Amino acid sequence: MTDLQRLPLHDLHVALGGRMVPFAGYEMPVQYPAGVMKEHLHTRAAAGLFDVSHMGQVILRPRGDMAALVAGFEAMMPVDVASLPEGRQRYGLFTNEAGGVLDDLMFANRGDHLFVVVNAGCKAQDIALMQAALAEVAEVQPVTDRCLLALQGPAAEAVLDRLVPGVAAMRFMDVGVFGDLWISRSGYTGEDGFEISVPDAAAEAFVRDLLAMDEVLPIGLGARDSLRLEAGLCLYGHDLDQVTSPVEAGLAWAIQKVRRAGGAREGGFPGAARILRELAEGPARKRVGLRPEGRAPMREGTALFHDDTAAGVISSGGFGPSVGAPIAMAYLPAGLSAPGTAIEAELRGKRLPVTVCDMPFHPTSYKR
Amino acid sequence: MKYTKEHEWLRVEGDLVVVGITEHAATALGDVVFVELPETGTMVTEGDEIVVIESVKAASDILAPVDGEIVAVNATLSDNPALVNEDPLGAGWFFKMKLDDLAVLDQFMDEDEYTALIG
Incomplete structure (x- = not known):
């Protein structure tokens, strides 16, 4: 301890x-x-x-020019860093060689440096990763x-x-x-x-x-x-982890065209082989939204079944106060991921009906 | 009124015992969003898990405090589980039991003892 x-x-x-x-x-x-x-x-x-x-705030200050830092940071993520204008922030993901997610994060272009916010539980890992990957191009400065x-x-x-x-x-x-x-x-x-x-x-x-x-x-x-x-947002360690790819997680929107097959800066990030393949062919399993029938919340770890065959596990779940009903997220085989698909969840020894649904469960209201 | 170490209260009503959870327990659980009640007529043994309560935070079980028969349940809780938080000692009751001998209730804490327990 x-x-x-x-x-x-x-x-x-x-x-x-x-x-x-x-x-x-x-x-x-x-x-x-x-x-x-x-x-x-x-x-x-x-x-x-x-x-x-508790979250990690980190400044990446270029040792030379910003372009070298931007290129180095892009090499850690399947994300377009270079086109991010000064004064803007973007969602990013550190991936591993297997195409899994090491952490998800926000990064901002603040003109002469980047500002990164990472998850608390991954903070030490992320700082070490950035120090190793960016050693020659940037000073990694945790903001404490x-x-x-x-x-x-x-x-x-x-x-x-x-x-x-x-x-x-x-x-x-x-x-x-x-x-x-x-x-x-x-x-x-x-x-x-x-x-x-x-x-x-x-x-x-x-x-x-x-x-x-x-x-x-x-x-x-x-x-x-x-x-x-x-809001249908992933929680690292629950809905995202080192074996789950961003494509499986429904985060393909975070992978801009320029980093995809045929893009000007295609690939060049850890796990590119798997991630580009899944973008082209579709992933074997997908993160989905679930609406349990009835009022009983279904929490992380709840087993899911389709035709009596194990189909997946709930990755996050609980009661949605604004929805007024239980809601959950899970990973299911692609063939079962279409909204409206009826599956079952095992709760306290009983199989209960659950329906795959679109996310978010509650409409977002970002000021775009 | 008697109290168990599991933070249930037991109130004698004629020849029946009404069972609910204390205000202390309801506060600790947080907002209750789901209650699954036993069927009336069920014979239960002390320690059986007979009610499932889900709060926004977690699931918990309510155990049968003594042996007996479930003769009534508070079906209102299925549609309005928030009653457990709003009125835990009144409208938020869970079930009524019929016991062979009400004297078994003597083993449980009275209000002073329970108040001391929760400090």
Whole structure:
């Protein structure tokens, strides 16, 4: 057992009534007194504030020119880094030689450097990977003196613009520097919103200013999970892992044409053989959405069957507060992945009907 | 009212025992989104898993506190599982049992003892 790390705002979470639980090596608030259901619905109705300071913030600063850094970073991912304009952010995936996913991440072009945000549980691995892959072209600088917050929901724009005039003009996946705040218009809930990197020393006052507004409630990891599940977004370690390819995961949209067969910078990333083949021929299995019949939630690990044959396993599942019903994601053979396909899930010894469905389960409302 | 170590409450109602979970347990579980109840007429043995509760966070079982027969269940919970959080000691009851001898309830904690348990 390693000791759990504490967030810079730990005492504030405790003072707000946060129930602290271990997550990815950190003590994290899983919920506040409002509870997961109310926190989830509040985020969809107004604005929710999440402390995601456990995530890894990393600056990649070129040793020479940006082009060499960009080329080096592209060699780690099946993603178009080169065309990303200054002031914009993009979703990326580190892949391994087998075409599996080592982590999913966000990266931003900030003019003279790249800013990367990775999952907490993969942070050490990712930093080592980048240090090894980019040793000659960039300094990999973990950012260890800043909190990362997410403000999500339909009121997020109005709320944040009161404190940080100008953010309302940002579009989805824009990034900008506002004083000592690094802000992107993005998130992990399916809602419009912002992710805000703030120096540790300024974080508590900033959070208290946000929480002082009627629209804003603090939101824990529990609702973060149900919100992202309804939005159809993958959680690394559950819906994505080292054996699952981005194509199987339904993330082919993140692989731009320029990196695909026939593109100007085709391949050249770990696992290209498998990933390009799956793009051309279709993957053997696919991530799908599932709607269980009835009200019983079906959670990660629940076995799925079709005609009495094992067909797959639920990778994430639970109750969708905005959907008002249980929802889940799973990997199924391609032949069973069409929306409307009827399968069964084994719950407490019983086989119960489940239907493959489109995702997201709840419509997204990004401001494009 | 009597209490079990599994945070159930037991209330005698005529010759029956009504069973639910305590406010402490309901708060710890979080928002309840699904309750699966036993069928009436089921004979149960102490320790049998007879109710499944799913909260937004996790699944839990409610165990039969004593031997007996399930004579009624709170079917309202199937459509409105949130009652377990809203009124755990009242409208959020789970089932009623018929026992051979109500004296078996003497083994359980009274309110003071339960309050001490949950600190």
